[in-house]
Amino acid sequence: MLSFTVITIFPQMFASSLGHSIVKRAQEKNLVKIALVDLRDYTGDKHKTTDDAPYGGGQGMVMKPEPLVAAIEAARADHPQARVILLAPQGKVFKQSEAQRLAGESDIVLICGRYEGIDERVKAYVDEEISVGDFTLSGGEPAANIIIDAVTRLIPGVLGNENSALDESFSDGLLEYPQYTRPEEFRGMKVPEVLLSGDHQRIKNWRREQSLEITRQRRPDLLADNPVKPAKPAQGRHAPVYTALLHFPVYDKNHQVVTTAVTNMDIHDISRAGKTYGVQGVYIVTPVKSLQKLALKIIDHWELGYGSQYNVTRKDALALARISDSLDDTIIDIEKETGQKPLIVVTSARDTGTERTSFVALQDMLQNTTQPFLVIFGTGWGLTETIISQADYVLEAVEGASDYNHLSVRSAAAIILDRLLGR
Numbered sequence: 001m002l003s004f005t006v007i008t009i010f011p012q013m014f015a016s017s018l019g020h021s022i023v024k025r026a027q028e029k030n031l032v033k034i035a036l037v038d039l040r041d042y043t044g045d046k047h048k049t050t051d052d053a054p055y056g057g058g059q060g061m062v063m064k065p066e067p068l069v070a071a072i073e074a075a076r077a078d079h080p081q082a083r084v085i086l087l088a089p090q091g092k093v094f095k096q097s098e099a100q101r102l103a104g105e106s107d108i109v110l111i112c113g114r115y116e117g118i119d120e121r122v123k124a125y126v127d128e129e130i131s132v133g134d135f136t137l138s139g140g141e142p143a144a145n146i147i148i149d150a151v152t153r154l155i156p157g158v159l160g161n162e163n164s165a166l167d168e169s170f171s172d173g174l175l176e177y178p179q180y181t182r183p184e185e186f187r188g189m190k191v192p193e194v195l196l197s198g199d200h201q202r203i204k205n206w207r208r209e210q211s212l213e214i215t216r217q218r219r220p221d222l223l224a225d226n227p228v229k230p231a232k233p234a235q236g237r238h239a240p241v242y243t244a245l246l247h248f249p250v251y252d253k254n255h256q257v258v259t260t261a262v263t264n265m266d267i268h269d270i271s272r273a274g275k276t277y278g279v280q281g282v283y284i285v286t287p288v289k290s291l292q293k294l295a296l297k298i299i300d301h302w303e304l305g306y307g308s309q310y311n312v313t314r315k316d317a318l319a320l321a322r323i324s325d326s327l328d329d330t331i332i333d334i335e336k337e338t339g340q341k342p343l344i345v346v347t348s349a350r351d352t353g354t355e356r357t358s359f360v361a362l363q364d365m366l367q368n369t370t371q372p373f374l375v376i377f378g379t380g381w382g383l384t385e386t387i388i389s390q391a392d393y394v395l396e397a398v399e400g401a402s403d404y405n406h407l408s409v410r411s412a413a414a415i416i417l418d419r420l421l422g423r
């Protein structure tokens with residue numbers, strides 16, 4: 001059981017907040033005990049004075065040291081293990097990590113200041129100062145309530161569902177994903193399709209992605225100083241990743257659907273990047289038999305022919321290259337190899353009109369699932385809308401430092417693989 005002792009001149013302020021909901025139930029279950037100490041009980045005069053004018057002049061009153069120190073000493077005598085905390089705007093800012101730390105204590109004493117604050121000498125009797133945020137409250141009581149609430153919900157057995165505290169905002173250093181309940185459609189706004197799919201892995205991925213995205217947009221500081229932010233993957237420790245270079249269907253510059261030619265350089269460079277970043281297979285997708293033959297000839301030269309002896313490292317890279325008739329065949333092939341249908345990720349430099357998945361979010365997914373991923377690169381003027389609409393994730397575009405955005409597919413593939421799988 002965790003005991004809180006709150007030292008305040010307004011104990012009656014706590015009646016409502018501590019007498020409801022989770023904190024109330026936690027007390028009923030004897031998981032926390034909360035004692036309210038009226039500071040006036042530790043005053044020595046008949047007016048029960050707790051404040052006095054500041055030395056040096058100035059606005060307002062200052063809390064006298066004698067009653068506060070007497071109340072602290074009495075609390076320490078009752079709770080020798082107590083962590084004594086002064087609530088003060090100058091204190092360390094209270095975060096989820098602090099709540100977790102305090103949930104591991106056995107006895108906590110919270111001192112609520114009032115007026116213009118407390119006599120500085122009282123600080124010699126406290127273990128730490130905590131602020132609940134960069135604003136000034138009229139007194140420490142709301143701050144004490146915040147701490148009691150945030151700490152209590154972390155005590156095992158307090159929340160009905162043990163996992164719900166783990167899922168919440170901040171518990172893993174991220175903001176929580178959006179939540180929905182019935183009805184499925186409210187005033188034209190629909191619940192995202194993935195949440196109705198029943199596919200637990202997809203739902204988990206979507207939630208993680210949303211969490212990362214919302215945190216990135218609204219609180220990038222959390223990602224910057226979060227010790228559990230998605231780590232860069234250790235080599236080889238990620239979901240199986242395959243790439244496909246689509247030669248059909250892609251757009252030409254007039255937005256016509258065409259088949260592009262296979263190139264020697266693409267096969268070499270994407271295979272070499274693939275090998276470097278631990279990709280499982282590099283598919284060259286074209287329905288044109290003569291182009292398949294050409295691709296095969298290039299691969300065989302380095303795999304089996306003279307090239308295989310001339311340059312062994314190139315042979316290793318080209319061992320990843322595979323030729324496929326269509327995207328569907330590629331997906332089936334991966335499914336046969338891994339036993340699971342791959343999640344489809346498409347890449348595009350142009351605005352696809354769809355929601356984009358960030359590199360960070362996809363990188364995180366790759367580390368947290370075992371399901372294979374197929375990352376599709378387009379040739380010509382890019383992948384068609386039909387292909388993009390089949391994707392589970394449309395990856396954000398690689399952006400440079402200028403308006404010119406015409407990377408070769410080989411460059412884009414290397415950059416993307418590095419962002420997703422680089423150490």
Ligand SMILES: C[S@@+](CC[C@H](N)C(=O)[O-])C[C@H]1O[C@@H](n2cnc3c(N)ncnc32)[C@H](O)[C@@H]1O
Nearest residue numbers: 087088113116117131132133136137139140143
């Ligand atoms: C009006 S405030 C005193 C502010 C003080 N004059 C100053 O500028 O720092 C009175 C009391 O409210 C509490 N308090 C105010 N803001 C707080 C915060 N952000 N976090 C924790 N306690 C706070 C403290 O106990 C403080 O002693």
